[in-house]
Amino acid sequence: MGGFAVLEARPVTGVAERWPxxxxxxxxxxxxxxxxxxxxxxxxxxxVFAMDLRGQFETPGPEDPSAYTCAALGADVDVVATAVGDGEPVHLLGHSFGGLVTRETVLDGTAKLASYTLMSSGPGGIVGPREHAGRTMLADLPTLGVERLWTDRLEPEAIRAGVPDDIVAFLRRRLLANSVTGLLTMGRAVLDSTDRVDELCQTGLSTLVLYGEHDDGWPPTLQAEMADRLDCDCVVVPGAAHSPAVEAPETTAAALTRFWNAAESAILHR
Structure with missing residues (x-):
């Protein structure tokens, strides 16, 4: 879609009665x-569409750091959201770093949006154990390179965590397909992004904060505080950590569907 790799799911009936x-x-x-x-x-x-960001996996990107700032990536998402909507409002969701990117779309884009979901994301740069891991990775990546980083560190970690062999193979293929310039620039943004929650409060857009009860990215308490600041719905997914869509897919999908349906109903009955 416009140079971006996407996955698309449609109702088995073929009829899409609700907004994308x-x-x-x-x-x-x-x-x-x-x-x-x-x-x-x-x-x-x-x-329902899922996309690669520029420089991720099957979406190529240039060796230009300016293409991988949150603002530039948010503008990319804005283009894709406009195409996906095709005149209809779109429910936009950003997971983790995707939350830092999509808030740029919400604040500075022109796409017509029905709602906004921050999944396992935070008000600014990531903190806690993942911050330490991220800074270590950024320090080592220029000298080790992506392949050695995978072989020496990330693959052994995945194997120790019991990740199935076919998923390990996919993770390797995906990481090696990423732009190194993109990894470095986006990694810095994950760590150093500023807080824009007060600006999001001014949009009036129906918003959901959703995260796993055991999230090891932004602390659950910090995400709950962000929801309070946004005065928005907040869903804690039992048993999930940083990736609720993977770790508790049915619970996550049900929560999103409820929120999206309610947001549509609120807009249509204004």
Whole structure:
């Protein structure tokens, strides 16, 4: 879609009676992070799209750091959201770093939006254990390179965590397909982004904060505080950590469908 790799799920009836949704992945992620929820979401009567950001996996990107700032990536998402909507409002979701990117779309874009979901994201740069891991990765990446980073560190971690062999193979293929310039620039943005929650409060857009009860990215308490500041709905997914769409797909899909349907109803009955 316009040079961006996307996955699309449609209702099995072929009839989309509700407004579409666009799902945006996090740092080192891709559209495949949403596979477990795509068809379930579509069964509620809408087309659901998941995209790669520029420089991620199957979407190529230039060796120009300016292409990978949150503002530039948010503008990319704005273009894709406009195409996905095709005149209709779009439910926009950003996971983790995707939340930092999509808030740029919400604040500075022109796409017609029906709602906004921050999934496992935060008000600014990431903190806690993932911050330390991110800074270590950024320090080592220029000297080690992506392949050695995978072989020496990330692959052993995945194997110790019990990740199945076919998923390990996919994760390797995906990481090696990423733009190194993109990894470095986006990695800095994950760590150093400023807080724009007060600006989001001014949009009036129906918003949901959703995260796993054991999130090891932005602390759950920080995400709950962000929801309070936004005065918006907040859903804590039992048993999930940083990737609710993978770790608790049915619960996550149900929460999103409820929120999207309510947002549509509120708009249509104004």
């Amino acid at each position: 949704a666009l799902l945006v992945p996090g740092y080192t992620g891709s559209k495949e992070d949403f596979i477990a929820i795509l068809q379930t979401l579509a069964q509620a009567g809408r087309r």
